[in-house]
Amino acid sequence: MTLTGLATARGLAGGPAFIYRGHGEVPVSEYAIAATRADDEVKRLNDAVAVTKRDLEALIAALRERTGRADIRVFECHLMIIEDEFLMNEVVGRIRNGLVNAEAAVRQTMDGARSQFAKMNDPYFRERVRDIDDVERRLLKQLTGFESNPHLELKEPSVVIADDLTPSETVQLPKEFLLGFATNGGSPTSHVALLARALAIPAVTGLVDIVSRVEAGDTVLLDGTNGEVTVNPDAESLARFRLQEKRSREAVAMDGAALPGALKDGGSVKIFANMHPGIPVAALKENRAQGIGLYRSEYLWLNHEREPTEEEQFAAYKSAAQFASTLEGDGSVTIRMLDIGGDKTMKGISSKEANPFLGNRSIRYLLSRREALRMQMRAILRASAFGKVRIMYPMVSCVEELRECARELDVLKKTLASEGIAFDAGIETGAMIEVPSAALNAGALADYVDFFSIGTNDLVQYTMAADRGNEAVANLYQPLNPAIIKLMSMTLSAAKEKGIPVAVCGESASDPVVGIFWVAMGVDALSMSATYIPVVSKILSSLTRADLDEYAKVPASLGRDATAAGIFAACREWMSAKLPGFADLLS
Ligand code: PEP
Ligand code: MG
Numbered sequence: 001m002t003l004t005g006l007a008t009a010r011g012l013a014g015g016p017a018f019i020y021r022g023h024g025e026v027p028v029s030e031y032a033i034a035a036t037r038a039d040d041e042v043k044r045l046n047d048a049v050a051v052t053k054r055d056l057e058a059l060i061a062a063l064r065e066r067t068g069r070a071d072i073r074v075f076e077c078h079l080m081i082i083e084d085e086f087l088m089n090e091v092v093g094r095i096r097n098g099l100v101n102a103e104a105a106v107r108q109t110m111d112g113a114r115s116q117f118a119k120m121n122d123p124y125f126r127e128r129v130r131d132i133d134d135v136e137r138r139l140l141k142q143l144t145g146f147e148s149n150p151h152l153e154l155k156e157p158s159v160v161i162a163d164d165l166t167p168s169e170t171v172q173l174p175k176e177f178l179l180g181f182a183t184n185g186g187s188p189t190s191h192v193a194l195l196a197r198a199l200a201i202p203a204v205t206g207l208v209d210i211v212s213r214v215e216a217g218d219t220v221l222l223d224g225t226n227g228e229v230t231v232n233p234d235a236e237s238l239a240r241f242r243l244q245e246k247r248s249r250e251a252v253a254m255d256g257a258a259l260p261g262a263l264k265d266g267g268s269v270k271i272f273a274n275m276h277p278g279i280p281v282a283a284l285k286e287n288r289a290q291g292i293g294l295y296r297s298e299y300l301w302l303n304h305e306r307e308p309t310e311e312e313q314f315a316a317y318k319s320a321a322q323f324a325s326t327l328e329g330d331g332s333v334t335i336r337m338l339d340i341g342g343d344k345t346m347k348g349i350s351s352k353e354a355n356p357f358l359g360n361r362s363i364r365y366l367l368s369r370r371e372a373l374r375m376q377m378r379a380i381l382r383a384s385a386f387g388k389v390r391i392m393y394p395m396v397s398c399v400e401e402l403r404e405c406a407r408e409l410d411v412l413k414k415t416l417a418s419e420g421i422a423f424d425a426g427i428e429t430g431a432m433i434e435v436p437s438a439a440l441n442a443g444a445l446a447d448y449v450d451f452f453s454i455g456t457n458d459l460v461q462y463t464m465a466a467d468r469g470n471e472a473v474a475n476l477y478q479p480l481n482p483a484i485i486k487l488m489s490m491t492l493s494a495a496k497e498k499g500i501p502v503a504v505c506g507e508s509a510s511d512p513v514v515g516i517f518w519v520a521m522g523v524d525a526l527s528m529s530a531t532y533i534p535v536v537s538k539i540l541s542s543l544t545r546a547d548l549d550e551y552a553k554v555p556a557s558l559g560r561d562a563t564a565a566g567i568f569a570a571c572r573e574w575m576s577a578k579l580p581g582f583a584d585l586l587s
Contacts, residue, residue: 017215026144028107028144031101042096078138082139179222248585264542271525272292276297286530288328292323310379322386335383340361341364357461377412378416394455399441402449406448446500450500456507456509480514
């Protein structure tokens with residue numbers, strides 16, 4: 001039996017199934033209290049909050065000790081929830097004004113928060129419901145003294161099958177026995193998915209009824225690349241799977257000497273990682289990213305009910321800069337200014353527009369709200385004293401925008417200097433090329449910036465007029481459409497003429513066929529989710545510049561009426577002919 005779900009974290013895993021049924025709900029009785037008891041209930045709540053905080057801090061410290069990595073951010077986020085004054089004041093208010101016990105007040109408040117999150121457009125934000133569940137469970141356990149057995153009884157390497165996993169449950173799974181996991185709940189943007197990728201644990205989510213279809217001890221083969229779970233395979237399928245597992249392990253292994261991005265004959269491109277505040281950074285180091293090529297700053301807004309202050313932004317950017325400087329190679333962080341609007345909506349900021357994707361978003365929004373723009377620029381400038389920081393402007397569509405940004409930056413530099421605040425006076429600025437007009441007019445834009453970074457996610461969306469999040473037009477989502485290739489080529493020639501570097505930071509950079517094609521066309525850097533760095537690097541290390549020149553000619557060889565699908569197939573064929581192990585690298 002093969003079940004199909006969402007490909008959540010790449011990789012293969014096979015072994016006995018361990019069915020995890022979760023901690024279950026904490027049983028809570030809700031009752032009215034006399035006004036004279038309100039103080040006692042608030043004290044009970046405060047004690048529970050204090051212990052929960054201590055537990056979370058201890059867990060973070062232990063994780064830092066044990067793995068020095070990843071999972072920590074999730075629990076920092078839980079700490080933020082529990083330290084959220086607004087939320088906790090609401091709980092206290094429910095006790096004092098609603099005269100209910102602390103457990104009831106916690107549950108009612110969290111129910112309210114859950115329904116707020118669930119209504120949000122942004123799937124990343126919607127997924128935060130799981131974090132609220134987790135924090136609520138911790139608090140209720142403190143208040144009720146309810147003891148569940150959080151320790152999973154995993155005794156041998158297993159594939160964990162669960163209805164859903166909270167972030168706490170995910171990190172408490174003993175990693176040495178965790179081969180992979182398959183769940184009904186979760187989505188590619190859930191915290192669990194982010195953790196799985198950060199920890200390099202293959203995962204399939206979004207399955208239907210997996211818990212009742214698999215029994216403990218069944219043999220399960222999990223394919224996180226294709227989103228498939230096979231239960232009790234026949235001997236032949238099992239042997240095929242084992243062979244594939246071995247091949248892909250061997251295929252990705254690098255010799256360890258050269259930095260990712262090195263070509264076979266000495267040339268190289270830079271390989272950066274994309275990240276945003278709130279996701280684990282350990283994978284960047286493990287996969288040897290040379291820096292952060294795209295820091296999606298908008299997540300500081302998306303994760304909060306209000307706009308972050310200059311200090312909050314500064315703290316986040318500073319820590320990104322300090323972390324990036326510990327990476328091998330370039331060690332820079334490219335902080336993209338607030339890219340809000342379109343699919344990234346935020347209450348209070350995003351106004352109702354008939355066409356949000358064509359509306360007052362990203363750099364347009366910032367230029368229409370100068371205080372917000374200046375606050376973010378100041379925070380970035382201040383962080384530039386702590387590492388190699390670059391500023392990147394999102395959704396640029398014309399030169400006026402860059403001219404205005406340059407002017408604002410100049411003024412701010414003077415102000416900071418007069419205040420005696422340290423910053424990098426030579427800070428580089430860049431434009432994202434993700435709107436067709438920017439690619440078409442790249443020559444003019446190049447006069448105002450030090451680098452370009454091509455956002456293929458949006459460039460494809462705007463060029464093909466196909467919503468990047470709409471499955472019904474997913475067939476038009478074509479990074480290798482000849483029109484996109486032309487825009488890439490125009491951007492590259494404009495940049496070369498001016499002598500500025502070009503990166504690609506859209507998802508296509510991590511696709512072994514497409515990302516390498518951009519390198520063949522002449523981009524200087526790719527920026528992608530860190531876990532995909534090894535595969536792309538492995539391919540690059542097997543190719544010479546002459547090979548890449550030949551690869552770049554593949555689309556043209558197909559003639560004028562070539563389709564995106566035809567170009568992709570021909571590129572893939574070229575790769576397979578050149579690299580005998582290519583298919584193994586894709587699994
Ligand atoms: C892009 O558009 O390709 C990009 C990298 O930005 P985002 O996906 O955040 O819009
Ligand atoms: Mg974009």
